Amino acid sequence: MSHTQINEPVQVYALYEVVDANQSSVHRKIRVYPHKKLKPLSFIWRQREYDVKDLTYVWHNKKGETDYYYFAVSDGINIFELVYNVKTFDWILNKIYCEG
């Protein structure tokens, strides 16, 4: 497995699920699975659009006071690591991984 560090801004089309915070079961889901609200569907990088065929893993990291959500997504060939900055609403394509 190899990877390339990209670290470039990308435009991401994402589904933002509106949830009713008054429903306790939903409330719990947000606490345990906060990313469930946000799901990348496609992204444009260097004038090319990539469809997200599979969201393989999601995790969160905090740098100082800023929260970041990391999305490992597949276009069916490679795995792209997209990073969402919760403070600025910016998306970055951080890395591209490929087999071999």
Added chain:
Amino acid sequence: MDAFFAAIEQRTFPFLRGKPIAVCGNPEARTVVSSASYEAKTFGVKSGMNLYDARNCCPELILVPLYPAKYSDTSERIINMLIEFTDLVEVFSIDEAFLDVTETVHLFGGGEIIARQIKDEIYQEFGLTCSIGIAPTKLLAKLASNQCKPNGLLRIRKEDVTKLFENLPVTELCGIGEKLALRLKELGITTCGDLAKCSINILVKHFGKNGIRLKGMGLGLDPVRNYPNWTEIASKSKELHNHHNVSNGVDPSPVLPYWYESDAKSVGHSCTLDHDTNDPAIISQLLWELSEQVARRLRQDNYQGRTVSLTLRYADFTTHTSQKSIKEYIDDGSRIYDFGMKLFNRLYQPPRKVRLLGISVSNLAKRMIQLSLLSQESKNPNPTLDGLNDKYGEFAVRRSVLDHSPAGPKVISPSWRPD
């Protein structure tokens, strides 16, 4: 969790699923296997193995670099899931936890129902599997979960303990490693049954206070450090074997809630160098990094300490430790470094090559800030630096001497706990 780090990487990268993989530090540098997939384990690859041996066991092994933030976040989310079942969740390590459901089991319909629900939720959310042991003590629960890996569920009942322990090797118990097992073997003790039958006097004679702990472990009790005396053990053992509920407030080692923090005895960091070296600049740089990391953790946890210890391991694995106690309490990286360097110079035998350096501060006390009656501005930069690093991330601002160092530890500490 089953092969936690490796399983997370196999979820992240579908092309790794079903293949022998090992998660490790930088494969180009000196590192060991942190986690091996079950496909790799069938070839004999184990955690802690160096890469040369791991590749010898499995030439097809795929090395995947560690991604600590991914694992710690997953662990925190799993713990959030577990506290829906009880607030008595003791985080044992990044991928292990104990739950005491004594008071909440009736809400869910039984221990096995809770266990199955946890397994289902973890699989649905993360695509990961775990193994769960259900038992009256933590020692037995850990044993049960180890015996049903991967993706298992096993219950050990109190009445099963004597029969189960009869021929069970002592090394199956959490807390008995190879060295201790060898010492026990010298006494003719190879199974847990032997341990249970061994006289407490013999165990105490050979192992001191630990003999009492070992006797308790032989009876299926938790290996807490401070068993008051043998009478206490005997009483707990009697309760265990009389089928009384040892979890009901009389377990000598209760499950500690996830938010409980015991007082730290010491704060330390160590690092194995990428290559053995006797270059003073590299050694000094590493000591600076470790000292700053220790100092930052001390200040974050509001501690100061007055004993600095340095551990030095040479290329041939001979290890030396030295410590120095001082009058005042410190939490500053440069002071820790100064004392660490003095200890290093005392210990070091040039031109031997160094493999590992570690530094720790002990004799801790909660920090007390003495306010000055005179309005002098403080010359201590640490509060300002800590404030900036809290805001912008660990080691975003650091001493110029550390300009080329990576930000913070590169591995997950065994003492990892959720924030």
